[in-house]
Amino acid sequence: MSGELRPVDARVRALESILVEKGYVDPAALDEIIETYQHRVGPRNGAHVVARSWTDPDFAARLADDATAAVAELGYGGRGGEHLAAVFNSPREHHLVVCTLCSCYPWPVLGLPPVWYKSPAYRSRAVLDPRGVLADFGTVLDDDVAIRVHDSTSELRYLVVPQRPAGTDGWSADELAAIVSRDAMIGTRLVSA
Structure with a gap:
């Protein structure tokens, strides 16, 4: 059970994967945005x-x-x-x-x-x-x-x-x-x- 993702986390990962795969989102830029909202603002x-x-x-x-x-x-x-x-x-x-x-x-x-x-x-x-x-x-x-x-x-x-x-x-x-x-x-x- 501990290795399973919650449904919302699975959807977020799937959406991120699709956006990265299609070239809409740079993974490094996404990581920077997440870092900003988790630690700087x-x-x-x-x-x-x-x-x-x-x-x-x-x-x-x-x-x-x-x-x-x-x-x-x-x-x-x-x-x-x-x-x-x-x-x-x-x-x-x-x-x-x-x-x-x-x-x-x-x-x-x-x-x-x-x-x-x-x-x-x-x-x-x-x-x-x-x-x-x-x-x-x-x-x-x-x-x-x-x-x-x-x-x-x-x-x-x-x-x-x-x-x-x-x-x-x-x-x-x-x-x-x-x-x-x-x-x-x-x-x-x-x-x-």
Whole structure:
């Protein structure tokens, strides 16, 4: 049994074989794409940025001032991350990111966009009823917390820096990064210890 492929893995391999055989795909290019999405881009990068901002006030200030440069300090950048702004949640203000035109998204720090982020329902409701959208994700904020919706574009993409949860004093940056989700960096969820 251990040598058998799951059906989805078998289909992926068959499709890859056909594409390579017909000359549509270079195996080295395919390996590079897989390496990129497994190890160089993704939400773990953004979680590292957030954790660093929680543990290093100087870095947090640089992130607020020029997110693109601050993120580059940590070795993250590239296509989809050229023009990045960081917005910081606080007890009085919560940020939510959407792209109303398509699905502009900071791939180097968040990886592939979730399917819901690209959906017309999310794209319209995030602007018209952000509190309702947050509630759909299980995020209920007090009425006195202002919600700021940021519309990403190809010229400017956003990273939400969630509030650091209580009870995490003394945690290492790696421990903090482990509790930061992609959805929290879009603004649809909160971070809890």
